[in-house]
Amino acid sequence: MNNVKKISPDLGSTTENEKQEAFEYLCQVSETVSCGACCGLYNISGLSKQSLEKLLRRRTEAFKQVPRTIDGIDEFRMQNEGWTPPERPFPDFHHCVFLGLVGESEQRVGCLLHPAASGNNGIDWRGLSYYGGMACRTYFCPGNKQLPQRYLKILKQTVNHWFLFGLVVTEFRLLTAFFEAIENKAGRPVTPDDFRKSSEATNRFRDLLEIKTNWPFRSVSSPGPCHYMFENGQYKRQPVQRKHPDIPVSAYETIFTELDSAFDSEQDLRMAEAVLDKLFSEIAEAVNHC
Ligand code: SF4
Ligand code: SF4
Numbered sequence: 463m464n465n466v467k468k469i470s471p472d473l474g475s476t477t478e479n480e481k482q483e484a485f486e487y488l489c490q491v492s493e494t495v496s497c498g499a500c501c502g503l504y505n506i507s508g509l510s511k512q513s514l515e516k517l518l519r520r521r522t523e524a525f526k527q528v529p530r531t532i533d534g535i536d537e538f539r540m541q542n543e544g545w546t547p548p549e550r551p552f553p554d555f556h557h558c559v560f561l562g563l564v565g566e567s568e569q570r571v572g573c574l575l576h577p578a579a580s581g582n583n584g585i586d587w588r589g590l591s592y593y594g595g596m597a598c599r600t601y602f603c604p605g606n607k608q609l610p611q612r613y614l615k616i617l618k619q620t621v622n623h624w625f626l627f628g629l630v631v632t633e634f635r636l637l638t639a640f641f642e643a644i645e646n647k648a649g650r651p652v653t654p655d656d657f658r659k660s661s662e663a664t665n666r667f668r669d670l671l672e673i674k675t676n677w678p679f680r681s682v683s684s685p686g687p688c689h690y691m692f693e694n695g696q697y698k699r700q701p702v703q704r705k706h707p708d709i710p711v712s713a714y715e716t717i718f719t720e721l722d723s724a725f726d727s728e729q730d731l732r733m734a735e736a737v738l739d740k741l742f743s744e745i746a747e748a749v750n751h752c
Contacts, residue, residue, distance in 0.1 A: 486614035488606060488631050495621060496570040497628035500603050502557035503571060504629060504688035507549045511625045511675075518571060522562035525574045530582060535575070535590050551685030552697050556592050570624045573598070604693055608634040613641050615654040620664045621671065630671050632691040636720035640670060643714070643738070647746035656749035663748035670741045677721045679734045684722035714738055 490496045497503075506514065521542055528538045542559040550557060564572030564579055573579060575587035575598075589595035605614070617637070621627040630637065645651055657663050675687050681703050690697035702715065703724035709731055712718060717738060718731075725731040 486611055491618050493565055494569045495627045496572055496624045497631055498561045498571045499628045499632045499691055501561050502555050503561055505550045505552050505555050505557045509688055518563050551688045552690050603632050605631050605634050616657050620657055620667050629674050639716045643742045644745050647742045648749055652749050660748045660752035663745055666744045679723045681722050681724035
């Protein structure tokens with residue numbers, strides 16, 4: 463069994479929410495934005511937005527037919543674990559098959575065993591999951607504690623799809639480096655209001671976050687957009703790979719590290735810096751002119 467403490471993409475209606483009053487609640491944000499990263503959401507082979515959405519849709523439909531009994535739910539688990547190919551980016555990180563699509567229009571990821579999920583009639587079935595109900599109810603990821611509230615607010619109000627949200631919300635080092643670079647260019651701290659007032663700032667910020675999914679300088683040995691979000695020393699991120707030792711260290715080294723980058727030449731590294739510089743400048747300009 464994985465030694466990682468687990469999970470909580472619940473539906474935002476139980477007492478654990480109340481414990482989070484001091485935090486920005488990140489697990490369920492809106493009709494289309496939520497997260498399931500700590501339940502292993504992205505830890506599947508061949509990850510893409512389309513493939514994951516398809517998998518979750520299929521599971522959600524299948525779960526509608528499942529009798530809400532211990533045997534019925536256990537049978538579902540056994541049948542559905544086969545739908546997730548075993549070649550995961552992080553083999554010791556469990557991918558929970560009770561992740562599905564939740565909400566009125568089923569447009570965001572969430573837990574099919576949560577008491578508020580459709581068909582459960584208020585009964586909490588999370589005790590039947592791999593890690594057990596306690597872990598499901600009580601885990602909160604580092605992003606909740608390590609990022610300033612204003613950064614989290616900006617994230618919640620700008621990202622409009624669960625796939626990107628869950629991929630980035632646990633990347634606190636990457637997000638901190640992004641925001642610091644934007645603030646350096648802007649010459650001041652940025653606020654949620656800046657982004658509320660400027661659609662240009664919001665759109666460019668989304669473009670910046672999408673780098674997590676489409677980074678052209680990602681190393682071939684990288685596990686892909688999925689990352690291991692627990693701070694327990696397992697699956698540590700590797701330093702930036704350089705084909706030649708004379709390729710310099712960058713001012714954006716932290717960002718390049720968090721994106722699992724590899725550079726064949728100094729020219730590649732400068733191109734990568736230029737991609738980031740452009741986005742940071744555009745966002746800074748937009749927030750300063752709104
Ligand atoms: S990774 Fe964090 S934000 Fe996402 S579901 Fe888990 S605790 Fe919530
Ligand atoms: S049962 Fe699965 S999806 Fe639900 S909270 Fe627990 S780990 Fe996450």
